[in-house]
Amino acid sequence: MIESLQTGATTTRHYQFDIKMTNVTRLCKTKSIVTVNGQFPGPKIVAREGDRVVVKVVNHVPYNISLHWHGIRQLLSAWADGPAYITQYPIQSGNSYVYNFTVVGQRGTLWWHAHISWLRATLYGPIIILPKLGIPYPFAKPYKEVPIIFGEWWKADTEAVINQALQTGGGPNISDAYTINGLPGPLYNCSAKEIFKIKAKPGKTYLLRIINAALNDELFFSIANHSLTIVEVDAVYVKPFTTNTLLTAPGQTTNVLLTTKAEYPYANFFMEARPYATGQGTFDNSTVAGILEYKNPTSLSSSSFNKSLPSYKPILPALNDTSFVTNFTKKLRSLASVQYPANVPQMVDRRFFFTVGLGENPCPENHTCQGPNGTMFAASINNVSFVMPTTALLQSHFAGKSRGVYASDFPIMPLAPFNYTGTPPNSTFVTNATKVLVLPFNTSVELVMQGTSILGAESHPLHLHGFNFFVVGQGFGNYNPAKDRARFNLVDPVERNTVGVPPGGWVAIRFLADNPGVWFMHCHLEVHTSWGLRMAWLVLDGSLPSQKLPPPPSDLPKC
Numbered sequence: 041m042i043e044s045l046q047t048g049a050t051t052t053r054h055y056q057f058d059i060k061m062t063n064v065t066r067l068c069k070t071k072s073i074v075t076v077n078g079q080f081p082g083p084k085i086v087a088r089e090g091d092r093v094v095v096k097v098v099n100h101v102p103y104n105i106s107l108h109w110h111g112i113r114q115l116l117s118a119w120a121d122g123p124a125y126i127t128q129y130p131i132q133s134g135n136s137y138v139y140n141f142t143v144v145g146q147r148g149t150l151w152w153h154a155h156i157s158w159l160r161a162t163l164y165g166p167i168i169i170l171p172k173l174g175i176p177y178p179f180a181k182p183y184k185e186v187p188i189i190f191g192e193w194w195k196a197d198t199e200a201v202i203n204q205a206l207q208t209g210g211g212p213n214i215s216d217a218y219t220i221n222g223l224p225g226p227l228y229n230c231s232a233k234e235i236f237k238i239k240a241k242p243g244k245t246y247l248l249r250i251i252n253a254a255l256n257d258e259l260f261f262s263i264a265n266h267s268l269t270i271v272e273v274d275a276v277y278v279k280p281f282t283t284n285t286l287l288t289a290p291g292q293t294t295n296v297l298l299t300t301k302a303e304y305p306y307a308n309f310f311m312e313a314r315p316y317a318t319g320q321g322t323f324d325n326s327t328v329a330g331i332l333e334y335k336n337p338t339s340l341s342s343s344s345f346n347k348s349l350p351s352y353k354p355i356l357p358a359l360n361d362t363s364f365v366t367n368f369t370k371k372l373r374s375l376a377s378v379q380y381p382a383n384v385p386q387m388v389d390r391r392f393f394f395t396v397g398l399g400e401n402p403c404p405e406n407h408t409c410q411g412p413n414g415t416m417f418a419a420s421i422n423n424v425s426f427v428m429p430t431t432a433l434l435q436s437h438f439a440g441k442s443r444g445v446y447a448s449d450f451p452i453m454p455l456a457p458f459n460y461t462g463t464p465p466n467s468t469f470v471t472n473a474t475k476v477l478v479l480p481f482n483t484s485v486e487l488v489m490q491g492t493s494i495l496g497a498e499s500h501p502l503h504l505h506g507f508n509f510f511v512v513g514q515g516f517g518n519y520n521p522a523k524d525r526a527r528f529n530l531v532d533p534v535e536r537n538t539v540g541v542p543p544g545g546w547v548a549i550r551f552l553a554d555n556p557g558v559w560f561m562h563c564h565l566e567v568h569t570s571w572g573l574r575m576a577w578l579v580l581d582g583s584l585p586s587q588k589l590p591p592p593p594s595d596l597p598k599c
């Protein structure tokens with residue numbers, strides 16, 4: 041942060057993000073990566089609820105860049121949301137753009153990341169939103185706060201990895217390691233010194249702000265011989281509960297309390313993360329580890345961390361342990377207190393049913409393709425594989441020039457229903473188009489997302505920009521409104537911005553479309569987004585001046 045200005049009632053937090061290439065060595069290989077200010081992971085943004093955040097982004101690299109403030113509601117500030125070709129044209133090399141937004145009604149951990157191609161592989165960092173001054177957490181004040189960001193590391197250039205996959209139609213090469221705060225840890229070859237450590241004192245409570253910034257993998261996380269108390273997800277407080285292991289999908293954030301042993305334990309404890317994977321494709325099945333070390337209270341020297349002590353390792357669930365995941369996600373409930381109510385929409389104006397899953401595109405003539413049966417991998421929502429426009433959707437909407445950029449007839453349900461979780465239909469080809477779904481201001485939406493079994497039933501963490509939603513129901517098999525709707529939780533469902541659609545199952549969410557703009561929704565497994573598992577909602581202005589999207593800032597990158 042370069043300065044903090046108190047202007048009237050709101051504080052403005054100014055940041056400058058210089059996007060530059062930086063050499064980083066991991067696993068004995070040095071590569072040049074895209075960073076903010078030369079830092080990897082990127083710098084943290086700290087704000088209080090109610091603050092304005094102003095980030096000047098200057099692009100010094102040969103790539104087009106845009107940054108997204110994942111989970112920030114962006115009330116009336118859709119121009120600052122960031123997904124390339126959705127709300128803005130990317131920032132070209134040599135240019136800059138100032139992202140300007142206010143944090144309203146949110147507190148906890150979120151994160152920022154690049155939102156173009158696969159550049160978020162190295163361009164990411166935490167957003168820490170503290171409660172308003174003088175407002176305590178709804179739990180005991182932690183002794184210290186520690187951000188923990190999981191990432192995914194390729195020795196190869198990730199832009200080359202995804203470009204090659206999109207050329208051949210096959211699955212992209214898998215990563216070489218996972219990382220904690222940029223470090224792969226001791227379980228990988230050639231990584232003995234690249235270990236993230238928490239140096240803890242006995243008898244204290246730490247707040248871990250956990251972020252999954254991995255590209256393509258949901259992750260289990262556990263610390264040996266310690267339990268974790270979950271207190272917040274996606275910057276919304278939850279009813280606290282204790283677990284040995286948590287699951288976090290790319291895009292999700294989880295705040296947990298870690299209480300250290302009362303006495304110096306004469307041991308070190310590994311903290312580990314490894315994937316939860318349900319698809320049929322290959323994936324990086326390796327494990328990242330960091331170490332929880334205790335400072336010996338009787339030692340006066342600062343080098344009081346002892347490496348010769350025994351180390352304990354956690355036991356993580358099996359890589360495909362869906363029953364663990366189901367049990368874990370069931371425990372997530374909104375705090376729903378007087379101070380932090382769960383404003384679940386009780387009435388619904390519009391209901392939508394979306395299938396989400398994989399599919400195929402035919403192989404172009406005179407081409408050999410490496411997708412299923414010689415085709416090209418695709419992914420879709422209601423069988424529409426979203427084609428990225430070359431003009432930003434929000435800009436063309438605002439200028440009244442949508443013709444030829446997007447169509448407004450995104451299907452509200454599958455055009456050709458089938459047994460979604462049974463034997464796949466004969467043709468699994470997708471249609472390719474740029475379509476949006478238009479919502480009048482303040483529409484109360486119920487959306488059921490149904491996973492399909494096409495090319496394998498797989499978990500899909502779906503992320504919605506611009507809103508939080510309530511997860512009112514979920515189940516396995518095909519959604520059955522007659523039976524399932526009656527069981528929705530409309531009292532204290534978890535409120536978040538990214539939710540896993542269970543493999544071979546469905547999830548139901550509700551949200552109020554009270555924020556005008558074009559809002560991207562996509563699978564946060566980057567490979568699925570690249571294949572087209574993405575769409576956009578266009579939320580219209582309301583009638584009052586306070587319900588209208590202001591005009592774009594003058595420095596918004598031009599198409």
Ligand code: C2O
Pocket residue numbers: 108110123153155291503505560562564
């Ligand atoms: Cu964190 Cu559209 O993404």
